[in-house]
Amino acid sequence: MMLKHTFKKGRTDRTLLLLHGTGGNEFDLLPLAEIVDKDANILGVRGNVLENGMPRFFRRLAEGVFDEKDLIVRTKELYTFIQEAAELYHFDAKKVVAIGYSNGANIAASLLFHYDQAVEAAILHHPMVPLRNKVVPIQHTRVFIAAGKNDPMCPPEEAEDLASMLEQAGADVTLYWEQNGHQLTRTEVEAAKDWL
Numbered sequence: 001m002m003l004k005h006t007f008k009k010g011r012t013d014r015t016l017l018l019l020h021g022t023g024g025n026e027f028d029l030l031p032l033a034e035i036v037d038k039d040a041n042i043l044g045v046r047g048n049v050l051e052n053g054m055p056r057f058f059r060r061l062a063e064g065v066f067d068e069k070d071l072i073v074r075t076k077e078l079y080t081f082i083q084e085a086a087e088l089y090h091f092d093a094k095k096v097v098a099i100g101y102s103n104g105a106n107i108a109a110s111l112l113f114h115y116d117q118a119v120e121a122a123i124l125h126h127p128m129v130p131l132r133n134k135v136v137p138i139q140h141t142r143v144f145i146a147a148g149k150n151d152p153m154c155p156p157e158e159a160e161d162l163a164s165m166l167e168q169a170g171a172d173v174t175l176y177w178e179q180n181g182h183q184l185t186r187t188e189v190e191a192a193k194d195w196l
C-alpha cells in the first residue's frame with residue numbers, strides 16, 4: 001500500500017527514509033537529511049494513522065503505551081512500502097538508511113525488530129522499545145541512537161534497553177546522549193552525520 005510521501009532523487013545510491021514525530025508530515029525531516037547526507041535520495045513518509053488529526057505511524061492506547069497489534073500491521077505496511085517505492089523510483093532497497101524522530105524512531109525500531117534487512121542503517125532520535133519480549137532478527141545493522149537524559153517522553157532507560165536488545169541481536173549500536181529533554185537538537189543531528 002502506497003503511503004503519502006515525497007521523493008527526491010539524489011546523486012548517490014543511498015536513500016534516506018525520513019520518519020516524522022507525532023503530528024508531523026513527510027516534509028518535516030528534510031532539513032535533517034540536508035545535514036546528514038545532502039547527496040542521498042530522500043524518501044519522506046507520512047504516517048497514515050491519525051490521532052486527533054495528528055499523523056502517526058501507529059496507534060497508541062496512551063502516551064508511551066503502544067497498540068502492539070496495530071504497530072505490527074503498520075510496520076509490515078511500511079516495509080512493503082519501502083520495497084514498492086524502490087521499484088517505482090529505481091533506488092536500491094538494500095541501501096536505505098532510516099532517520100526517525102520520536103514516533104518515527106519507534107516505527108523504525110520496529111522495522112529492525114521485525115525484518116533482518118529492512119534497512120542498512122538506522123538513526124533513531126529519542127526512541128523507545130517498540131515491543132518487549134520479542135526476538136530481534138537483525139544481525140549486523142548499524143544503529144545510532146540519540147537520547148535525552150531528561151526526556152520525559154522517551155526516558156533514558158528506554159534508549160538503554162533498546163540499545164542492549166539490538167546489541168544482543170548483533171547490531172552495531174552507538175548511543176549518544178544529550179542533557180536535554182525530548183527536543184531534536186542540531187548537535188545530535190551533527191553527531192548522527194559524523195557517525196554515518
Ligand code: MLT
Nearest residue numbers: 022060063064102103106
Ligand atoms: C510514541 O507514541 O511513539 C511515543 O510516545 C513518542 C511520540 O509521542 O511520538
